Amino acid sequence: MTKHMLFATAIAVGVATMATTGARADLLDDIMAAKKIRIATDLAIPPSGMMDGSMKPTGSDVETAQLLAKDWGLELEFIQTTGATRIPNVQTNKADIIISTLSVTPERAKVIDFSKPYAALQSVVGCLKAVQVKDWPDLKGKTIAVSRGTTQDTALTNMKDRELTLARFDDDATMVTAAVSGQADCMATSATIVNQVGVKNPARPFEPKVLITTFDLAIGIRKGEPRLVEKLNEWVSANLKNGKLNEIYKKFHGSELPAAMLQ
Template sequence: MIKHTMFAAAVAAACFLGGTVARADLLDNIMAAKKIRIATDLAIPPSGMMDASMKPTGSDVDTAELLAKDLGLEIEWVQTTGATRIPNLQTNKADVVISTLSVTPERAKVIDFTDPYAALESVVGGLKSIEVKDWDGLKGKTIAVSRGTTQDTALTNRAKDGGGFEVARYDDDATMVTAAVTGQADFIATSGTIVNQIGVKNPARPFEPKVLITTFNLAMGVKKGEPHLVAKLNEWIATNIANGKLNAIYKKYHGTDLPENMRGAS
């Protein structure tokens, strides 16, 4: 009986150890491969875009490149849209999402977030020639939005509660912006920075922020169950908030500083 109990305990221990060994740690895998797969939308200037040489650029791109450089890693870019950011993590297509990912309770149920590295002002923007001062001014209007974004959720909920406007959904930010630039949409719900880009692309149709939806913290996204990777990213974010590098990247592309409570040295 004693021998049987000892044998069973030994088998259980072996299974436990075997399970521990088999449980791959994503941070260890990344460092061993010397490569990190980062999902970034490259069609939402100035956070992510392609330059004249078709090279990725933008505030999220610079953030990702600085991270990879500091960790001694090569980047494998994973192109994404607003709707595919979280699925890219869940299906192991990407290790980290750095793509204007707002922190929300709903998203926190399915992925893990790092500490914030930037912030986003979510607004409804529209043609400067159309006067709108508040939500009531949007009644009877159609607002374009990128499917699966926080703006989509916010507008859907408000429309259900009698908002009095219609929601037109596009598959990604690029097609939504194109709709605004070409005259298919007079109102869009997105970040304040993207709203200001409409007039740059088509000076005949200058847009401006009309109504503030909310201000979100932006964080990096990681699939559930990778605490070592989250801790490493948080350490890096804290360092680069403190030394002012993340603020410098944000200001370079967005024209403003990060919120005061997120700024380190200048």
């Protein structure tokens, strides 16, 4: 093959590659073409996601998802999920994005991308109010309920030196049921969920005892979708600035978003 033929072949391959790349619609294009967005949201973790008396989705994550769909002029489809299935849902294209108390962590950032934080979550170990727990050593010998695959599960599992005893449940709903029914006197989850247990069963009020950490909550997107991430970032910034995301959070969680997030 002559040099001229090699050059011509190289150009042809390059053009074909560019055409193929250009022809492939990215996820943002797919969403806008479908005029629908599929959002993975756990509807069993009040007050972030739950069903109201009419069996309609409600909660802070639900209203955040509804606001996003409305602002973008899209039909909204909720994809029911749990803590363990949120990320696989976007990786396998069962959902377009995740809005479901998804904490930003270095481990998760290796497998999905995140938007700018739209809310915050205080991760704690909560116990019955009557249980005397002030710090980590007080938890030794006590069984701590935790939802499988959550940041709390990961964090407590890695605390080898604290000799913690964990009881894992498939999702937050079964974990809360265990606490309400007396199967567990301690649980590792968000401070909001801990406080909700007493609402379900006033005879067994729980309270946050030990702070694990405070996480930023963000929208999860599969890797390789920079245009969608950019558009979501613009949306988050606009709705933090206009106060709508803060209004949603305060409505369901009873407190303002961190001041630094609203600046």
